[in-house]
Amino acid sequence: MRLFYLINSWAGRNDFADATLRLFYVSAVPLLATALAALLIFLPRHPWRVTGRFSHREVPSGRILLATALAIAACALLMSAVNSGSLRFFNAEILSPRPFVTHRVNALVIEPNDNSFPSPEVMIAAVLAVAIWAVYPRAVVIALAALLLFGFTRIFCGANYPVDVVAGATTGAALCALSLALWGVSLSLPAKEGRLVWRVRHQAGFSSATVLLVVVASLLSLANAPSHAGKVRALFRLPSASVASATAAEPRDAMASTTLASTRNQENAAAVAVRASSMHDIAAHEGEGEGGAFRTRDMPVPGVTSLGGYLPEAERQLLANLRAEKLPHRLVSVDVAQVRAGTSDFRCAAVRFEVQRSGVAERKHVAATAVRIVQRAFAADPALQNIDISGVVLNAPQAAQVKGQGPLSVFAAGAIPVFTASIARRDLIIAKKPWVNHPSADAGLWLRARSRLYINARVLPAVMPVVPTPTPMPTPVPTPVPTPIPVPTPTPVPTPTPIPTATPVPTPVPAPATPQPLPIARPVPQTARPRVMKPQIMPRATMPRRVAPRRVAPRGVVPQQRRAAVTRRRVAPAVRRSLRPAVRSQRSTRGYIERRRTRYRRSSRRSFNRSRSGTRRIRRDR
Amino acid sequence: MLLEGHSTRIKFQRSMRYGLFALLTVAIWGAYFMWRPPGPTLGLRHVTHWGDQPVVSLTFDDGPHPLMTPLLLAALKRTDVKATFFVVGDGLRLYPELAYRMAHDGHQLANHSQYHYNLTRISPAEYEHEIENCFGAIRHVYKVAGLKDNNTKLFRPPGGGLNRAAMDYLYRNDVTLAWWSNNVGDWARPPAWKVWRGVSDNLRPGDIILLHDAGVGTPQAIPGIVKSARRHGLSFLPMPEAQP
Numbered sequence: 033m034r035l036f037y038l039i040n041s042w043a044g045r046n047d048f049a050d051a052t053l054r055l056f057y058v059s060a061v062p063l064l065a066t067a068l069a070a071l072l073i074f075l076p077r078h079p080w081r082v083t084g085r086f087s088h089r090e091v092p093s094g095r096i097l098l099a100t101a102l103a104i105a106a107c108a109l110l111m112s113a114v115n116s117g118s119l120r121f122f123n124a125e126i127l128s129p130r131p132f133v134t135h136r137v138n139a140l141v142i143e144p145n146d147n148s149f150p151s152p153e154v155m156i157a158a159v160l161a162v163a164i165w166a167v168y169p170r171a172v173v174i175a176l177a178a179l180l181l182f183g184f185t186r187i188f189c190g191a192n193y194p195v196d197v198v199a200g201a202t203t204g205a206a207l208c209a210l211s212l213a214l215w216g217v218s219l220s221l222p223a224k225e226g227r228l229v230w231r232v233r234h235q236a237g238f239s240s241a242t243v244l245l246v247v248v249a250s251l252l253s254l255a256n257a258p259s260h261a262g263k264v265r266a267l268f269r270l271p272s273a274s275v276a277s278a279t280a281a282e283p284r285d286a287m288a289s290t291t292l293a294s295t296r297n298q299e300n301a302a303a304v305a306v307r308a309s310s311m312h313d314i315a316a317h318e319g320e321g322e323g324g325a326f327r328t329r330d331m332p333v334p335g336v337t338s339l340g341g342y343l344p345e346a347e348r349q350l351l352a353n354l355r356a357e358k359l360p361h362r363l364v365s366v367d368v369a370q371v372r373a374g375t376s377d378f379r380c381a382a383v384r385f386e387v388q389r390s391g392v393a394e395r396k397h398v399a400a401t402a403v404r405i406v407q408r409a410f411a412a413d414p415a416l417q418n419i420d421i422s423g424v425v426l427n428a429p430q431a432a433q434v435k436g437q438g439p440l441s442v443f444a445a446g447a448i449p450v451f452t453a454s455i456a457r458r459d460l461i462i463a464k465k466p467w468v469n470h471p472s473a474d475a476g477l478w479l480r481a482r483s484r485l486y487i488n489a490r491v492l493p494a495v496m497p498v499v500p501t502p503t504p505m506p507t508p509v510p511t512p513v514p515t516p517i518p519v520p521t522p523t524p525v526p527t528p529t530p531i532p533t534a535t536p537v538p539t540p541v542p543a544p545a546t547p548q549p550l551p552i553a554r555p556v557p558q559t560a561r562p563r564v565m566k567p568q569i570m571p572r573a574t575m576p577r578r579v580a581p582r583r584v585a586p587r588g589v590v591p592q593q594r595r596a597a598v599t600r601r602r603v604a605p606a607v608r609r610s611l612r613p614a615v616r617s618q619r620s621t622r623g624y625i626e627r628r629r630t631r632y633r634r635s636s637r638r639s640f641n642r643s644r645s646g647t648r649r650i651r652r653d654r
Numbered sequence: 655m656l657l658e659g660h661s662t663r664i665k666f667q668r669s670m671r672y673g674l675f676a677l678l679t680v681a682i683w684g685a686y687f688m689w690r691p692p693g694p695t696l697g698l699r700h701v702t703h704w705g706d707q708p709v710v711s712l713t714f715d716d717g718p719h720p721l722m723t724p725l726l727l728a729a730l731k732r733t734d735v736k737a738t739f740f741v742v743g744d745g746l747r748l749y750p751e752l753a754y755r756m757a758h759d760g761h762q763l764a765n766h767s768q769y770h771y772n773l774t775r776i777s778p779a780e781y782e783h784e785i786e787n788c789f790g791a792i793r794h795v796y797k798v799a800g801l802k803d804n805n806t807k808l809f810r811p812p813g814g815g816l817n818r819a820a821m822d823y824l825y826r827n828d829v830t831l832a833w834w835s836n837n838v839g840d841w842a843r844p845p846a847w848k849v850w851r852g853v854s855d856n857l858r859p860g861d862i863i864l865l866h867d868a869g870v871g872t873p874q875a876i877p878g879i880v881k882s883a884r885r886h887g888l889s890f891l892p893m894p895e896a897q898p
Contacts (some may be wrong), residue, residue, distance in 0.1 A: 058692040062683045069678040073671050132702065133814065136835040136858065139702055141695045145774075145816040153690070 035194045036131060039187045043138035053185045054140055060182040061153055064160040064175070071167045072097060093167065095215040100163040103208040107155045110203065115147060130191065137190040150200035151192045157182050158204030162219075166212055169220050199246055206242035209235055342369045343379070346413065350381060353412040354405060361385040361401045364424060368416070378417040381409060387423040387450050398423050398451050399475035406455050406479075416457065423451035453483035694821035700831040701808070701897050704860035710883055711893045712737040712876070713834065715766055715810060716841070717867040718745045718752035725873035727755055733880040738893040739867075740766035740810045740832070743788030746795055753795045762892035763792045764808035764832060772815035781823045785809060808832040808893060832893060834864035843869030850878040859888055 044050060072093045118127035128149035132139040161175035183197040192200075209219065213236035346368040354363060364384040371378050383405055387398055402421050409419055425448045459482040462468050468481040704711065712730075717723050717739045730737055739756050741763055746753045757763060767773070768787040776784070789806075796803040810832040811820060824831055838844070838852035849871050853863055863879075865872050880890065 054696060058690075058696065061690075062686040065682040065686070066679050069682065070675060073675050073678070132833070134837075136703055136861070139700070142698045142700050142821065142831065143695065144818050144821055145811075145814055 033135075033193075036137075036187055039184065039194075040131075040137050040190050043140050043188050043190065050140055053188050056181060057141060057185040057189050057191075060178060060185070061157050061160070064157055064164065064178060067171075067175075068100070068160050068164050068167065071164060071171070075168055092215075092217055095217055096163055096166050096212065099166075099211040099215045099217060100159060100208065102211040102214070103159045103163075103204070104156060106207050106211065107152060107159060107204060110207075111150075111152045111155070114150070118147060128196070131193055132190050139191075140189040141191055143191045148192055149196045150203060151186060151196045152200070154179075154183055154186060154192070154197050154200035155204035155207075158201040159208040162205050162208035162212070166217050166219055199249065202242060203246045206239040206246065209239035210243065213239065342367065346379070346415075350383075350409055350413060350416075353408055354383070357404060357408050359385070359401050359404065360397060361387065361423070364426065368413075379413070379415045380418045380420065381413075381416055382420040382422075383409070384422050384424050386426050388425075390450075395451075396475065399479055402451070402453055403475045403478050406453075407460075410457055410460060418454065418456045420454045421452070422449045424449050453479045455479070455482045459483075691818070691822060694818065694825035698821055698825045698831055699807075699828070699896060700833055701862070701894055702833045703835040703862050704894065705898050706860055707898065708859045708888050709891050710836075710857065710860065710888050711862045711891060712879075713740060713764075713810075713832070713862060713864055713893055714738070714872075715740045715812075715864065715866045716770065717741050718749045718756065719867040720749055720752070722867045722870070722873065723749075723752050723756070725870065726867065726876070727759055727761075729873045729876040730761070731759060733877055735876075735880055735890040736760050736762070736892050737890070738762040738764055738808075740764050740808075741788075741792065742766050742770045743768035743791040744770075746788075746791045750795075750798070754799050757795050757799045757801055762804060762806065763795060764806050764810065764893070765789055765792065765829075766810050767812050770812045772813045773811050773820040774815040774817045778819040778823065781820065782827075785823070785827070785829065806895065808895065810834075830895065832862075834862045836861040837864040840872050841866045841868045844871050846871040846874035846878075849875035850882075853879045854882040857883060857886075857888075859886075862893060 042049075075093075114127075118124055126133075126145065126147055128147050130143055130145060130148045131137045132142075133145055157179055161179045164175040165172040179201060183201055186192040186197050187194055212219070218235060347366055350368055351363070351366045354366065362385060364386050365382070366384075367382040369380055369382075371380050385401065385405070387394070402423070405421055406419050410416060462481060465481065467473070468477060712735060714726060714737060717726075718741060736759075739761055741753070741756070743765075753763075765785060765788045767784045768791070769784065771780075771784060773781065773784070792806065793803055807828065807830045809824065809829045816831075821831075823829075835858075836853060836856055838849055838856075840849050840852075844852075849865070853865075853875070857863075857879075883890070
């Protein structure tokens, strides 16, 4: 999708480029077909079976023509199979809608609202390009360039996704190579003597494997279809920016969503991660297209979370505390509200501060400020459960786009969020990785380890990221953390909040290294032991037998010895022949063919087979 | 087919080759353009969004509906928004008072076919009946209401169904395809908060928002949508007749 927008966003800027590419969009396939016809007609001296005019190859034009027709028929069959299969097996008339149906694109052309994957025009263009290659190998560069340009145009004009183009081109080329192989035509690269790239047999195997691969890949690429994207994304847990950016844009509304997430966190963790991510994905994909209709069963249950009301006195108190902190960034807004989630109430805060500059150093300062705000707020207000903190650029002259996926990452002019973190009180102390609790840990690290949402020029998944290197930054934080993290100290046990709350809250008691009784390993019954140990011993006993003494030294170890072994008489005759420089006069093609035939007749069948066993055998003249 | 050996070699005359090539070229281009006619692809007039202007359009399909359209009209009047109604011609005939109110409130009426059949499932011979009759019904509404006809050429295919035959028809009759850029899928009658979140979370300047006369959620969501859009400095206009 990102690649698609990268290409498509250039459409509509230059009239000349638009017109040219549109012209090519329309006429690329007949151009390629005409070129193929011209080559087939004019290239050979005699149209049916002859030596070519320019190259000294045979141009079996009839066979190539038949193979091309077969490949095009196969493409048509495949396309109709895709169309009817999507209706039959997926119960969707349009399995993969065109980009202009579900997204906002620069549409230079209008295509019908049918399946976008794979694109039949690109398929046929690929077939023609490979046919041109087979007829006249020197034109392969031009044909492939035309194919590439055609694929680019499909994306540029907003008619197909890159996946469709790539899959179509691969399938078409592979089908054509396969049918050429069926007729016994091999493809070669343009060199002096026209060296063979693929023997016919390998060509057939390779291209049929490619067709299979593409078909399998196309099943996987259902991600293009919005109605299936949610499932696929939930499967792979791809990151999505939806809730994060919505949160950043609108702090008052944000609290609802973040608190929803926080309440979910209090349930068991694994289920939460999956469900939250799938929820985000659906939020990102709802309203996308005809296929992306609401599916009620996937949506979060309504009424779970509601905004209970703002707490002005708590806001004032928090603001006073933060003012006393003497922060280097100006505070924009401080909101504290009671959020009702399920049966229990939570107090949440949203703090926005202004970011005036950009750059790496400023990013570090922003993170440090955020850490200070978070720690101060949690220390000051014991009833506070969650802080949603964001840095915004105020009075931005124009709309901005945060790097991320989806249309949500675009913000109108005004307050553009550049930094967001949402931290629950229970995450202040992390038991699993105690090193992130070290007071000299980097501020960004501190936030990243605790926050579920974190934007800093890049949107990370809502699930807590795993920080790979467990080494705290050696340099201390520029602004020393004033308040020590409210660690095990007698935590303010769920103080009765000012608002009448039935707070059976799974409160933030950051369990101070509660000496959980370590599960002692159960003694394994004695009888079981030998059974476990046995398989470890067995292979060792048998190992030395398998490593038989080798005749030829291994490749990397002693190269001189190996080369000597090869040149010795013991080597198989086929290998020797492959090492011998092939002498071949290109002056008289007939003579060449005669010699080849006689040699094949002379050599035994077995050695013939062995000598063709390489995928790509290029004979070089020395 | 493949005759090997020298005895069957035929020397083609040069003129014969040229003739064959010309014939093949004509055949290739003709066949390809029969299969993929370039006219509708390139020349079909279409409106997708407002470009980069800070304007958005609300469009409501499938009207008029005896229960939902009054709610929509009330919500639009309250928020002072002029919208575009893609109406079904048969509905205009059934509910003339609603049609009159829509036209009188300053909303734009546009074509959503006469009977709301998906164009991909009916015969191309019926396109004229489906599309032209609805244009006639809209013109009739303006005439009866005593208002100036807006002479709209906007057409939105029912269900988004569009194939090459339909494109060809629209192209030949100079009808503008009215597409959208923001679609929540509210024909499934989601509650208001889903419509509101779905629209305003995906809203970008210049969007053409696709809504329906389908459920009570949509009219309830309109004030929220309008409010959040205006907070971002966007204003509401009916749909443009041509891509700006």
